[in-house]
Amino acid sequence: MGLIYLGALLFSLGGSVLLDWRFRLTFWRDARKATWTMIIGIIFFITWDLFGIALGIFFRGVTDLMTGILLAPELPLEEVFFLALLCYTTLNVLGAVAVRDQKRDRKVAA
Numbered sequence: 001m002g003l004i005y006l007g008a009l010l011f012s013l014g015g016s017v018l019l020d021w022r023f024r025l026t027f028w029r030d031a032r033k034a035t036w037t038m039i040i041g042i043i044f045f046i047t048w049d050l051f052g053i054a055l056g057i058f059f060r061g062v063t064d065l066m067t068g069i070l071l072a073p074e075l076p077l078e079e080v081f082f083l084a085l086l087c088y089t090t091l092n093v094l095g096a097v098a099v100r101d102q103k104r105d106r107k108v109a110a
Contacts, residue, residue, distance in 0.1 A: 004065040009081040016088045025095030026088070034091060041087035042080065049075060049083075 020026045026034045052058035053074045060074045069077040 001064045002067050005063075006067055006078050006081060009078060009085055013081065013085050013088065016085065016092055020088075020092055020095070023096065023099060025099065026091040029095060037091060038084065038087050041090075042083045045083045045086070046075075046080070049079060 017027075021028055049058055050072065053072070058074065060070070060076050066076055066078055071077055071080065
């Protein structure tokens with residue numbers, strides 16, 4: 001039971017990768033920019049989480065669905081994958097908007 005949440009996050013990340021690949025939204029458009037954006041986003045949110053934990057705002061809920069592996073006090077392993085999914089989904093949405101705008105601009109120019 002301890003891998004269900006991590007498995008769901010990995011499954012969702014896999015779906016994001018497939019959407020990205022199929023529509024050339026993020027990594028298949030510009031891998032270098034996408035990689036740096038993901039790294040910066042994940043570091044930003046982990047830092048945010050660590051400040052929230054230090055201030056007593058954030059804490060880890062105990063559940064049988066998580067691995068129980070902690071990267072820091074109150075920071076579960078799954079949080080990194082959740083933040084990766086959050087950042088990747090945002091990048092894919094922005095990439096989809098850019099693709100839509102490019103198609104619209106080509107129609108207007110034609």
